[in-house]
Structure formats: C-alpha cells, structure tokens
Amino acid sequence: MSEQLPVIIVLAPLFGALVVGLAGPKDHRVCFPAVLASLLVSFCAAIAVAWHVHTNGVINYFVGGWESPRGIGIQIRIDQLNALVLIVIGVVSVLVSIFSIRPVGDGRAGKTPQFYTLYCLLCVGLFGMTVTGDAFNLFVLVEVSSLTSYALIAMGNRPRGTLAAFNYILMGTVGASFYLLGVGYIYLSTGALNMEQIHSIIAMPEVAQSNSIKVAFIFILVGVWTKMAFFPLHGWLPNAYSYCPASTSCLLAPLMTKVSVYVMIRVILSIFGAEWVFGHTGWSNLVVWLGVIAIMAGSILALAQRELKKMLCYLIVAEVGYMVGGAWLADEGNWGLTGAVFHILGDSLMTLSVFLVASIFAKKIKATRLEDLEGLFKRMPLVMAGFVTAALALIGVPPTCGFYSKFYLIRGAMDSGHWEYVIALILSSLVNAVLFFRIFEIAYFGNKPAASHGHDEAKQGGEDDLTLSGQGAPFTFLFPLLTSAALIVILGIYNGEVVEFIRIVTAPK
C-alpha cells in the first residue's frame, strides 16, 4: 500500500469533503472529526512520503498505470522540494482546522458543513498542486483551490469582503487563464504536457530559441504571479484576507501565496529548466528589481496601516517579494533559490502564527486596530509569547527560521552581486522591527483598563461566552498557535538538515 501514498495525500481530504457533504447537513457534529481525520491522514501520508523520498529518492506515480510511452497519462512526482511543501500544508491545515472548531465571528451561521466541505476541497487543491507532474493538471488543481478560496472569502457576509472576493475572482480567473494560455503555447511548440517531457524537449536548442516558448514562459509567470499577489498584481489580497472569516484567513494567508511561489519554482526548475530561465540574463535582473520594488512597497504600505490584519496582509506582499526576488537571484550556487524554498516553509509557519494571533484578538477582544491591543501582555501571556516568537522570526532574529532564510537569501544576493536586493531585505527587516515593536509597546506599556473594554463589546457578541471569559485563550486557540511558534524555532534550529535536503533539488547540476 505504501506506493499508493502519493495519491492518498490528495484523496483523503476529498473523501473528508464528501463525508461532510453527505452527513454534515444532518448532524453538524460529524463535520469536524471527519475533517480532522482526513487531514491527519494526509499529513501522516505526507510525512511517510517525505521519509520515503529521503531514503529512496524521487517518487514517480502514474495515475491509471499509464507509464509508457512517456506523457500519455498523468504523472505524480514527489521530490525533496514538494515533500517539504506537503508537510507544511499538512501542518497548517491540521492546525487551522483545530482553530476553526469555535466558529465565533466566522460568519458561517448554519453553514458549517459547507464551510468544512470547501475547507477540505481547498486542501485537496493545494495538495494536488504540489504533487502533480503535469502542466495541465496543475491548472485544474489551481482552479479547485481558487474556486474554494473565492467562496470561503465571500462567505464572510461583510460587504467589503464580498467585493474583495469579486475582485479576487476576476484577477484569479484572468491569472489562471494566462497560465492556461502559457500551457497552450508550450503545447504548441512541444506537443507535450508532462513536465519532465517538456523539460527534455525545451533542452533541444531549436525549441529553446523559439518565440512561443518565451511567450509561454511570460504568460505562465504572470498567471502565477497573480495567484501569489506579486507586487503590481497584489490588488486583491489585502482586502480579501482582512475582511474574510477568521479561520479562512488563517488557512489562506499562509498557504495560497506560498504554494503559488512553490508552483513558480516548480515551473522554473521542472518545466523550463534553471539553465534556460537564468540563461536570459536580462530577465533575472528585471525580476530581482521587481522583487525589490515589491519588498519596499509592501513594507511601506504595511507601515501606513492602522489595522493589524491589513498590516499583516501587506507584510505578505513584502514576503512574496523576498521569495520571488530570491528565487530569481541566479547566483552560481543557487543559494538564492534554496533560501526562497526555505523561506516558503518558514514563512508559512510565521504567517500562520501572526494570523492566528490576529484572529484570536479579533475573536476574543474584538480588537482589530493597533490601538485596541493595550495591556495584552498581562491578559494573554501565552498568546503574546507565540506572537513574539513569530514577530521575531519575521524580523529575522537568530534562533528562528526567519533568520536563516534571510541568511541564505542574502548569501545568494551577495554571490550574484544584487546589492539592491540585500539593501531591500535589510530595510524591510528594519521596517518589520519597527512595526512589531510598536505593537509590543502598545501591548506592554499601554494600560487601558481591560474590563470595561471587554464588556461593551461582549454584549454585542451575545451568546458567545468566549468574549466574556477574559483571561487567557481556550485550548483550541492556544494549541495551534503554540505548535506553530514551536515549529518556527525547531525549523530554525534544524535549518542545516532541511537546507541540505532542499539542496538535493536546487543545487546546480
């Protein structure tokens, strides 16, 4: 059975979704256990697969048994790169599902089964995007994950969130269509859809020179950039993530953009080949500059925000700039690419932690603006501990993984002489420091009487006793947060091993 694991990772949440869809409307209590069980199956399968990759090398799985001739069926391919991404998706989805048990302020009144069905389907899409080895199959799974995320965002019942969801639909669909168009141009010049096959054909000199391949690459890149909210195309992200239900934002913010960055790296490495992409020197410089602009713009816009979640959303935009710029550094040893992959892993956990904290604030004390956070160190010490860990990681303080990913990114930038990227990275770390220390200051030194604030808001909350219970957060909030904070530190400590694992794929051949 162990050779079936790659596809089980994708199928388990699908069955979870079907169980919820069939049994959920009759009894809402079925939903959560089914979701958690299916995600845990995926998570365990992901770990088993990663272990298998570690010991035996790359796994190739041919759906339907259509192995030869090459490319007639759909191939699932798991190497070191996506094994790690799969584990991260597993961790995040399981933790957020635990967080989502208490639907306070989620705007999903009476729609719990639909929420969990969409949640599982979103995980199906993300897992599927990660494992697939087929260019067109990737499009279908991108659509699965996009469609569900549109719905999850629009479920919030807040007019601004709905408007953001509509804009997201337009931009997301245009982006996916661009990706589809790029695959069309690839198919036009190579006649193939399997990533390995396309890669071997593009290595032929007469194909590599053709205009259609270049146009295909540009379209695919623009499509993926739209999905990951790379700077000029980031318009949909801040509103969509800050006005959607809490659990949704905790799931989407860490995963959607990072998996899209993974897709970009997969496209560079597995479809077009690093030699072909970085062979066009002008492109690499251009994209690194775009990344620099994205980092600066994201940081500056984050400084201007007064709402915690909005601020975090602009930080995501800056982080995407790190990863895209880093992946395109094209230094000799591919350290930039390695750093970008490591940053995908680390940043998912950091984003998860800060969004969990922001959601806990919003749920428990109805605080969405920075000024509302006064005196929180005393009221919720554990939550703030998690927040501090994540913030230090985002700033880039040593024992956390944020430091090491920035270290590898800067090493790559120095090797390739992209000093503007180094400067942008350091400046943005400073901005992060300013942002988070501002919050710490408010939360530590501000001493607004906590009780009066809590009561006024709690009356509106009605039956949710959470708001009233004041001190501390319940276990289902704390467990995901503290786990992810711990993982941030653990990933930082074991960075050498993880990077070595990543280098098997990213090191120049």
Place this chain on the structure above:
Amino acid sequence: MKCFALFAVFITGGLLLFGTADFPEQGDPHSPPNAGIPGDGVSISHYYLTQTEKDTHVPNVVTAVLADYRGYDTLFETVVIFAAGMAIFAILRVSGEPRKRHRPITDSSINGDHRRIIIGTTCRLLIPVIQLFALYVVAHGHHSPGGGFQGGVILGASFILFALANNLTAALQRFSEKTFMNLACLGILIYAGFGIFCQFLEHNFLDYGVLQKIFHTADPQMARSHSMLGVEIGVAFTVTAIMFAIYANLSSKGELDNGL
C-alpha cells in the same frame, strides 16, 4: 482605468502576436502538437489516435482520453463543479428554515394558469424527450460525441427548463435540495470509488484494467470500457445536480422558493 486597460490589453495582444511569429501553419498535420517533436519518441496525440481502441475498445478517442488516460484531470474537473455548487450554496443560500409558502403549489395549479398553458404543455412534451436524449448522450459517449458532462448538463437543463416553464417550487418538489446535494456527493463518490477500488486490488489509482475480475469481461480492455461508462455516470450525477443547484440558488437569491 481606461488607459490602464488599453495598456494591459495591447501588451497582451502584442505578446500573443510576438509568439505567433513561429507558429506552425494552421492545419498542418506535422506540427508539434499534432505529431510531436522529432527525436522525442511517440507523440501523445498519435499514440491516442492509434492505440486507444486497442487499449480500451472505445472508438471515441476524446472520451477515452478524458475518462481513462487523463482520468485524474477529469476527477478534479468534477470536483471543481462540486466545489462551485458548494460555493454558491455557501455564498447565497439564506440560512435557517426556508420561508413558508403562501400558496402551496400542487400539480393542478402548475398548469392551471392560462397564460402558461402553451408553455406548460410544450414542456411536458419536450422534457421527457430531453431527458431521454441526455441519458443517451451519457450512455453512448463511447461511440459518438458526448459523455458524462454533456449528458449531465442536458439533464440538468431539463430540470431548469421545468423550473422556467412552471416555477422553481414545483421543480424542487420533484428534485429537492437534499436530493441534489446528495446526488452531487454521490457522483464524485462513484468516480473516486472506481479509482480507490483499483487501489484495493493493488493497482494504481484509476487503473481500471484490474476491474476485469469484477466485471467478468474477456480482457482488461473491456473492463476499461465498462469502468469509463461507470465514471461517466458519476460525472453526470454531479453535473446534473450542481447545474440545477446553481440555477435554483441564482434565480431565487438563495431562498429556493419562487424563482424566475
């Protein structure tokens, strides 16, 4: 906004035309998509055209590729539809108990309205034919254009037509919300079930050939053909249910009462 739009549009158009420069001539049977790249082994298109019937006994190559060679794609395409149904339900459906009907609509009152007598009678005559045709499209997809999607959409459209000609409530009495949501899940369950079943028989996901033992066919190819019919039926269930569900929610603002 208009300036930006023009700019974006012309950049896109220019890029597309730039890529057109080295297009193969249209209709050229030896172009890369149609015949592959020389030196890369068998072209997938040629393989499908020449080997499909030997591999699966299905003359309609498109159906065979859709349901078998690239069946994994089609599974997730069905999942996309299912997700859309769930999404619309999650976005639009008004929660809680549906509002009580002022005037219960029974069979007698459906066609009692004189303005609707022509439409009603025509639909009564048409709908059975449409539904029969939809079933034919699903079942005959192996030999002629058609298959689960087309059949499913037509079947769904027949319910939509019924709702348009009479009213949504009357349609929902025949095809209730619970039924279509369960039907949608069931469709995917059938599709994925075929795949999982192959896994239990120690083959890869969706490797239908191994189902020979179950269907008692003479060769694995015939088992593939039968399984394709099975998964097409699953697709048709989901598509029928979701198409009607989308219409029902869109036309009644999620209240599922008086629609269009």
Place this chain on the structure above:
Amino acid sequence: MSDFFLNIIRPDFNFWIYVILMMIGLWAVIAKRNLIKKLIGLSIFQTAIILFYVSLGVKEGATIPIVEHHSGPGHPLEERTIDPEKYANPVPHVLMLTAIVVGVSTLGVALAVAQSLFNDFGTLEEDEILARLKMDPELNRRSNSSTHV
C-alpha cells in the same frame, strides 16, 4: 486583394481572431464598470483561449477523432493500422472540455458573488459601490451582528 487575403491573413486568421477576442475580453474585464459586463468579458476571454487550443488540433482534411469501429471477425484489432493524419488531434479537445466546465463553474460562483454584492449595495456598478463604501466607512462592520446568529 483576394491573393493578399488568402496568403497573408487566411493562414493565421484563427490566431488573429483569437487575439482580438482575447483583447476584447480583457478590456471588458478591466475597463467596464458593470459587474455583469465584466463577467461577460471574462467569459469571452476564456472562450478565446479555448478557440486558440482547438485551432492547434486542426488538421487539414481530417475528420472528427472517433476512429471507425468495425471490429468484426474479419478485422482483428491488432492488425488494423490507423492513420493518425486522418483524424483531428484529440488532446486539445480533451483539455478544453475541462476548461469549459471550469469556466462555467467560475461563472456560477462569480454570479453568486455579484448577487450577494447587489444585496449589500443595491447596485452592480463598480464606481457606485466604491462611492458607497467611501461614504459609509463603517459598512464593513454593518452585518457583523447578523453573523453571530
């Protein structure tokens, strides 16, 4: 004139048209203010891509990709040879079936979101919606109370 048409425009006419359709669609998505118009534009954009794919699979003088079925006793399957040039390329057709279905699913969800926007704002014009948001910055908190049901 007709020579010019046959030699220059005609061979790539499909590609010209699909580029034009795609530009029309994209323009509508960006520049139109009405949300329904944007969605019509989006659909046109998607069909243009489908047109592009289908044009790839065309072969001069070929028929539909359904191979002739005569597996009688006189025609054992293994001995038959099929000339792939006689049939249109099935791969783009398969891919585009998927794309059409994905397109209609997205359209359905988008229309649902548009209706839900209409419930919130009472209009489908983008500029009016934005103006209303500006006038009433607290709108985003308006329906919060209803979500706690």
Place this chain on the structure above:
Amino acid sequence: MIWQFETILLIFLVIAAVISLRVKDLLSASMIFGIYSFLICLLWATMGAVDVAFTEAAVGAGVSAVFFIATVYNTKRRSSD
C-alpha cells in the same frame, strides 16, 4: 472545413462579442452572449472538435446564458456601460 464558412463565422463572432459588451440592456447582453456561444460552438464543429462543440452548446449557449438571465432578473437590468 470550408474556409469561407469559417471566416464568416469568425467575423460574426467578433461582432457578437462587441455588441454583447456594448448593449446597455443586460438582458439583451446575456442573449447576445448566448448567440456568441452558439456561433463559437458552430465554429468548433467545423474544426472537428465535436465534443467541445457539444459541451459548449449545452454549457455556453444553454446553461450559462440562463445563469446570466437569472442574475439579471434578480438585480438591475440597466447598465451604465
């Protein structure tokens, strides 16, 4: 595949697309979009893509036009552009 026929279809296609975007009445726009879908379905039938044409006839010209109309029925019929 007759090229004259195809050319005429392609030209009509562009005309239908432009009109459906220019009409201010959304109901008409939806209907013209249905016509557009039907034309493109004919085009695909002439190109040998029968399955695609079949799907487009059912989905594009049939169901999605109905979805548009259902939405227009529940919202406003007039559009400013």
